[in-house]
Amino acid sequence: MIINSQKRSFGRGAKVSLFTLGTMRATESLEKMYSIIKNAYYVGINHIETAPSYGNAESLIGNSLKKLAIEENIKENNWVITSKVLPNGDFDFLKNNFKKSLKNLNREKINNLAIHGLNLKQHLDWVIAGEGKKFISWILEKELVDQVGFSSHGSYSLIKDAINCEVFSFCNLHLHYLDQSKISLAELALKKGMGVLAISPADKGGRLYSPSDILLEASKPFHPLELAYRFLLAKGITTLSLGASKIEDFKFAEKLRNSQKKLTKQEIIALKKIKNVADEKLNSTKCEQCRLCLPCPNEIPIPEILRLRNIAIGYGQYEFAKERYNLIGRASHWWEEKNSSFCLECNKCVPKCPSKLNIPVLLKETHNLLIEKPKKRLWS
Ligand code: SF4
Numbered sequence: 416m417i418i419n420s421q422k423r424s425f426g427r428g429a430k431v432s433l434f435t436l437g438t439m440r441a442t443e444s445l446e447k448m449y450s451i452i453k454n455a456y457y458v459g460i461n462h463i464e465t466a467p468s469y470g471n472a473e474s475l476i477g478n479s480l481k482k483l484a485i486e487e488n489i490k491e492n493n494w495v496i497t498s499k500v501l502p503n504g505d506f507d508f509l510k511n512n513f514k515k516s517l518k519n520l521n522r523e524k525i526n527n528l529a530i531h532g533l534n535l536k537q538h539l540d541w542v543i544a545g546e547g548k549k550f551i552s553w554i555l556e557k558e559l560v561d562q563v564g565f566s567s568h569g570s571y572s573l574i575k576d577a578i579n580c581e582v583f584s585f586c587n588l589h590l591h592y593l594d595q596s597k598i599s600l601a602e603l604a605l606k607k608g609m610g611v612l613a614i615s616p617a618d619k620g621g622r623l624y625s626p627s628d629i630l631l632e633a634s635k636p637f638h639p640l641e642l643a644y645r646f647l648l649a650k651g652i653t654t655l656s657l658g659a660s661k662i663e664d665f666k667f668a669e670k671l672r673n674s675q676k677k678l679t680k681q682e683i684i685a686l687k688k689i690k691n692v693a694d695e696k697l698n699s700t701k702c703e704q705c706r707l708c709l710p711c712p713n714e715i716p717i718p719e720i721l722r723l724r725n726i727a728i729g730y731g732q733y734e735f736a737k738e739r740y741n742l743i744g745r746a747s748h749w750w751e752e753k754n755s756s757f758c759l760e761c762n763k764c765v766p767k768c769p770s771k772l773n774i775p776v777l778l779k780e781t782h783n784l785l786i787e788k789p790k791k792r793l794w795s
């Protein structure tokens with residue numbers, strides 16, 4: 416059965432559905448992976464995203480696609496596959512690992528390969544002039560992938576450099592309705608003809624599958640997650656990743672599988688209402704994310720911390736904001752390293768803020784609001 420769903424050009428590669436199946440949460444068994452991929456197919460998804468670091472996801476996918484071809488007559492070549500490699504290691508190591516990925520996926524080649532976690536300048540150097548360059552040239556020359564892209568949790572300027580370095584044809588970015596700080600980078604990438612995948616708009620986008628009463632009320636008649644998806648699709652973001660672990664997770668992907676049109680009047684009104692409610696709750700203390708307060712001499716990530724404050728107070732997503740705040744300093748280069756407690760109250764940032772925010776006071780307040788005591792270890 417052919418499933419009708421809109422597809423978009425993804426860089427130089429095969430066209431992809433508006434939603435991409437992330438496979439990280441379906442690795443517990445072959446039955447689970449098979450059922451998730453089968454459901455993805457029947458809601459119009461043709462793009463699967465995976466990584467060798469997702470346990471045995473690649474071999475589960477390889478076996479599931481084989482089984483789907485036999486049992487459901489879904490051709491294996493109809494799927495667009497994206498896998499990833501981390502930006503380190505030498506040529507032989509990368510080559511051997513990539514060959515293992517192909518074997519696990521039961522493929523001669525895959526469509527897309529993302530250099531995953533291009534978070535530091537040294538990672539980009541590795542791509543442009545190091546062992547990464549050698550590896551990328553090899554896989555493209557051997558036609559083992561159609562195109563190479565990147566994903567990044569790095570700074571705005573690093574991502575901009577990666578988009579402009581002319582090596583990549585697609586990028587996976589953190590693009591969210593509640594965090595629009597990278598939207599202009601996505602627009603830049605799209606303008607250059609690159610494909611753009613939004614990483615986890617449901618979970619990393621503010622746990623929108625579990626919205627606060629504030630968001631639920633303001634979004635009516637839509638669900639906050641549905642609106643967040645529509646916001647990104649209407650912006651032209653090529654595809655949105657969906658890390659499904661159960662059938663219900665496909666609800667909005669099914670509903671929105673042909674929804675690349677502009678925002679409707681009703682959606683615009685609902686989005687405006689969400690913004691107005693948040694503005695009202697934050698009163699005159701909303702951080703507009705302009706980044707003009709940077710650099711802080713003490714490297715405090717002011718906009719990131721105040722964004723979590725916006726999300727907690729303005730949108731009522733406290734649990735999400737707490738989780739992210741308490742991860743600061745604990746995730747190496749995958750997230751920020753310093754929380755508000757490192758602010759020396761030198762006040763150098765204050766005159767730079769066009770919103771006239773008392774930044775050190777707000778940082779302190781955010782810390783008190785979101786910090787959690789270290790969890791007691793069960794074994795001590
Ligand atoms: S007051 Fe704090 S956040 Fe502002 S510049 Fe000084 S150390 Fe950085």
Ligand code: SF4
Pocket residue numbers: 701702703704705706707708709717718721767768769770771772774
């Ligand atoms: S300058 Fe002010 S509004 Fe802009 S990011 Fe910094 S704190 Fe937020």
